[in-house]
Amino acid sequence: MLALGANDAGAQSFELTPPPPGARTDRPAERPRLSNRLDGGRLRLAVGAQALTVDGSGARGFEQLANVGVPKPRVALRLSFEGRWRLGDWVQLGASAGFDWTRSAQDDLDAPIDAEPRTSALRTGYLEAVLFLGVSHTIAPSSTVDAGLRLAGGGGVSSWVWDGEPDLGALYRMSGSLDVTFLFGVESADGIGLRVGYAHARCGPFGALDLSFDLSGAFLDVGYTHGW
Amino acid sequence: MVSVPATRRLLGSLFALGSVLVTGCAICEPVTETLDDFEQRCGDAPCGWTADEGSIESQSTFHETEHGMWVGPGTTATLGVSSRFRNTPTRVAVTARCEAEARLRLTLIGTGPPPRDGGIDLEPPSGTIDVEGAADLFEVYAVSLAWPEGTRPDLVRVQTLGIGGCVIDDVLLSSTNDFWC
Numbered sequence: 001m002l003a004l005g006a007n008d009a010g011a012q013s014f015e016l017t018p019p020p021p022g023a024r025t026d027r028p029a030e031r032p033r034l035s036n037r038l039d040g041g042r043l044r045l046a047v048g049a050q051a052l053t054v055d056g057s058g059a060r061g062f063e064q065l066a067n068v069g070v071p072k073p074r075v076a077l078r079l080s081f082e083g084r085w086r087l088g089d090w091v092q093l094g095a096s097a098g099f100d101w102t103r104s105a106q107d108d109l110d111a112p113i114d115a116e117p118r119t120s121a122l123r124t125g126y127l128e129a130v131l132f133l134g135v136s137h138t139i140a141p142s143s144t145v146d147a148g149l150r151l152a153g154g155g156g157v158s159s160w161v162w163d164g165e166p167d168l169g170a171l172y173r174m175s176g177s178l179d180v181t182f183l184f185g186v187e188s189a190d191g192i193g194l195r196v197g198y199a200h201a202r203c204g205p206f207g208a209l210d211l212s213f214d215l216s217g218a219f220l221d222v223g224y225t226h227g228w
Numbered sequence: 229m230v231s232v233p234a235t236r237r238l239l240g241s242l243f244a245l246g247s248v249l250v251t252g253c254a255i256c257e258p259v260t261e262t263l264d265d266f267e268q269r270c271g272d273a274p275c276g277w278t279a280d281e282g283s284i285e286s287q288s289t290f291h292e293t294e295h296g297m298w299v300g301p302g303t304t305a306t307l308g309v310s311s312r313f314r315n316t317p318t319r320v321a322v323t324a325r326c327e328a329e330a331r332l333r334l335t336l337i338g339t340g341p342p343p344r345d346g347g348i349d350l351e352p353p354s355g356t357i358d359v360e361g362a363a364d365l366f367e368v369y370a371v372s373l374a375w376p377e378g379t380r381p382d383l384v385r386v387q388t389l390g391i392g393g394c395v396i397d398d399v400l401l402s403s404t405n406d407f408w409c
Contacts, residue, residue: 060365067367068323068397115260115400162290208288209365 038136038144038189040228041085042092042181048221050076050100050199054214061204061213069107070120076100076215080223084132092132096152100124100201100215104161121161122213124171124203128154134179144189144227146181150197158203160213169212173201181225188228195221258318263309263384263399266297273297279305282388289366289397296397299332303388310339310382315403317381321370322399324359327392332359334399335385341378353379359394366397 052073062072077100084094104121134148153174159166177197183189199219204212268275269286274297277284282303289296299305320336338353355373381401388394 064365067365069368113259113261115262163294165291165293167291207291207294209290211290 037187038183038185038227039086041083041094042146042225042227044080044082044084044181044193044223044225046078046080046082046193046195046221046223048078048080048195048219050078050215050219051217052076052102052215053218054200054216060209060211064209064211065105065120068118070118071105073102073105073120073122076102076122078219078221080221082130082223084130090133090135090148092130092134094130094132096128096130096154098126098128100126102215116163118163119161122158122203122215123161124156124158124173124201124215126154126156126171126173126201128152128173128175132179142184142186142189144183144191146179146183146193146225146227148179150177150179150195151175158213160204160206160211162207167206169204169206171201171203173199173215175199175219177219181223181227183225183227185227188226191225191227193223193225195219195223258402258404259315260400260402261313263312263320263381263401264297264307265398266295266396269295277305277307279303287395289395296395297386298393298395299386299388300393301330301388301391303386303393305386307384308382309384310380313381313401313403316375316377316379317373317401317403318375319370319372319402320355320357320399321368321402322357322359323366323368323397324394325364325366326359326388326394329390330392330394331389332394332396333357333387333389334359334396335387336373336381336401337383337385338375338379339382340376352382366395 052075066072078098080096080098082094082096084092086092102122104119106117106119130150130152132148132150134146136144136146138144155170155172158169158171160169175197177195179193179195181191181193183191197219200214200216202212202214206212264274266274266286272285274286277297283300284303284305285298286295287298288294322334324332326332334357336355340353353375355371357369357371359369384399386396
């Protein structure tokens, strides 16, 4: 700090004197701290797809349908909604609701007159508990990235539609995935995220044959996330 | 007077029409008809079937609301179908499953056209499918028929052989449309 002093004969001179303890200085302010206030929770709405690569229920599942000419489904589409709340620096707990849908497959009867092709489709709705182990890292004043491992398990109701007639059964499912989300905002933020993982669900039994179907395979979804 | 371009267009059109008629286009695609899906029930048994020996009854198959025909051990049952089909079948298929060590034999018997040379047709045309046992699941079994043109299906007969019974979910007939083919 510059102190202005005066001496005799009207002459002026400047001398440097140390600032008193505790006084403010004119040095440039420190860079603002990066925001890290998104430590409340997350809401996520996602759409995705799962490749159905494994039919683990043995013959009494999709194999039965393949026997009568109805091809196995290869992909399930997914819509899910999830809420998570932070319990610690790297632990979040939450719940998720989802809906899986496989397109209706039909057998390969040629040009039927009154022999309607057989059709089959699976619809599943589920609720599951979610454990998220990961970090939230602020990479810019208003940008945060969440990254971690997501584990989930739960159950629900499944509907197997056969020749237009639905039949209800129970299901359980579990999944593990890697989750990366970019959020933009300070007090609250919105962003987009990507999730890649593996899920397994078993639904049934259905009908007189006690059929059960496994929906197992890798999945990918893209989600819109709101954080606070 | 007919101009040359108009003549060419006329010839081109006739050629295209002739090509369609010769190839049959999509008219000759095989068609599939249900001989019986066993959804019509008369009491405890599928409608129209008669058990000459043994027993038959209606039974759920894939769904509780969907039905097939249970054919008990040592059963012979028949269904008359002479008035149902106009085309000559080229293939018959059955969706069925049998208990272990049971075997199902399905025979489709036809009525052929009268012999042209005045001879006697001793053997009616027929086709047989054998469904082996030990199949826990439904499967589709099929056999091709080389029946003379004009032959119509007349009777279906199912028999269970060996130990145990079988369930039939449906019987389908495929044929080629006889218009242009």
